Amino acid sequence: MTTFALDITTERLVEFNATINAICQQEIGRIPSVGNADDPVREIMMLMALQGRTGEQLREFLHKQSEAVTNRARLAQAEFDAAHPAPATPVHPTAPTPVHPTTPVHTTTAVHSTAITPPVRIRPLGPVFVDEHGTPVRLNLLTMFAAARRFANGEDLTALADETRALGFNGWRVFLRHAFIDWPAVKPFEMPIDRVRPFVDRVRAHGLYVELVVLCDTQPTFDDDSNVRHPNPLAMTLSEKIARVRAVLDAVRGADNVLVELMNEPPFNGAEVWPIADALGLPRAGDVPVASGDYDIIGHEAGFRVLDYLTNHIARKPSLPSEAAKDAHFIFRGWPADQHSPGFHGTKAPVVEDEPDKYGQDRGPSVDDAEDTGGGFALSAGGATFHTVSGISANPLSPREAECARRWAAAAAFVPATAPTGQYTHDGLPDMPLEPTRDAGEVVARLVGTTAYIVAAQPTPSYRPVLKPGWRITRRNARGNVLELQRT
DSSP, X not given: OOOOSSOOOXXXXXXXXXXXXXXXXXXXXXXXXXSOTTOTHHHHHHHHHHTTOOHHHHHHHHHTSHHHHHHHXXXXXXXXXXXXXXXXXXXXXXXXXXXXXXXXXXXXXXXOOOSOOOOXXXXXXXXXXXXXXXXXXXXXXXEOTTXXXXXXXXXXXXXXXXXXXXXXXXXXXXXXXXXXXXXXXXXXEXXXXXXXXXXXXXXXXTTOEEEEEEEOSOSSEEEOTXXXXXXXXXOOOHHHHHHHHHHHHHHHTTOTTEEEEEESSHHHHTOOHHHHHHHHTSSXXXXXXXXXXXXXXXXXXXXXXXXXXXXXXXXXXXXXXXXXXXXXXXXXXXXXXXXXXXXXXXXXXXXXXXXXXEEOSSOXXXXXXXXXXXXXXXXXXXXXXXXXXXXXXXXXXXXXXXXXXXXXXXXXXXXXXXXXXXXXXXXXXXXXXXXXXXXXXXXXXXXXXTEEEEEEOSOXXXXXXXXXXXXXXXXXXXXXXXXXXXXX
């Protein structure tokens, strides 16, 4: 006889049914049928409830299902269509109507689309990536470390790809080998080389770019949580690393949607990226864009090297959202010598901000932090990755992660991909269009022609932008701290 963890009464069954109906309406947009073997959603969730699962656990289960992902994509498209109706008649450009700075105007809205458009081939040019016509293209990536493992295991990536596009992102950051992403379990994985090209082609068919991290967890040993040292099952010699990188670069040669990072966080994963690059003569003509993975500039300013672009891991700290708009600018441009540094010549190549703050299911940075960071990175970086707990295992994002991702992507979409090529300025400088404020962390702007794009990160509740003469606000987000200005 079946027994359950709960006392079953009529009142409890009615309560469970009401909860299931509410969750299903929110997550999949419908009330599931009863007793239908082809539609067992209600029965599965009722069994889970009888086994003692909470309402949030039921919601988490349904949130990951492909029907829920499709429903979120449909709602996002409807939201975008409602906010951007097609004009009934041709609209001819006219001078914008002046808007008083305290009057609410357009809010940020991420560009969501379920239509699949293949990515275009890109190359680095100055601080950005551009297509064959020289038009800037921003990389707006999601962490999806284990996507290659899922593909190699025969799993369908459609739901993950649909959610990625629906949230406003255009690619993934993926590890081709790893041992410790399931920590404390050690599960070695290395993508078979003959599966690399089919994987990136499948990701392209889903309309996404992919930044492939070739090497990870190559060090000879590792310490467990008790500081006991063990041999690493994925340890590699230098010659093995060189051969692996060569094989991956050959496999993806000519792919439109691929960038390659030689190694994730080299100091912690086996180092040796520069002997690898030198042995292969990188960068090479005909390869996809390649980054070394090395971002350890401080202390190595004089001899620091860059390949086609740089993948940076900005320091995780409470002020990260305020640092976001400045970080890639100074890495690209460099800085003069002072008492703290011998000076840095700058990368003179695009910066992709990988692995910033990690957004978790019920912890981590706030939704407002996500908005400020996404907008800040868009001002100065050629791309950035939204990093999550769920993405490490290539799972669908939790509701909280998804909401943070939407806000990040919306703020990034507010800023055009051309912005990093504009003139940089910040709070207190003469060419800054806003008066100085003490009610925000950092206020950074890019001046692109007669337009200014501004992020006032981590504002206080009393923050209000005060315009200098000659400027007016033409767009802003709901919080009033991500702004577009025009010269009057």
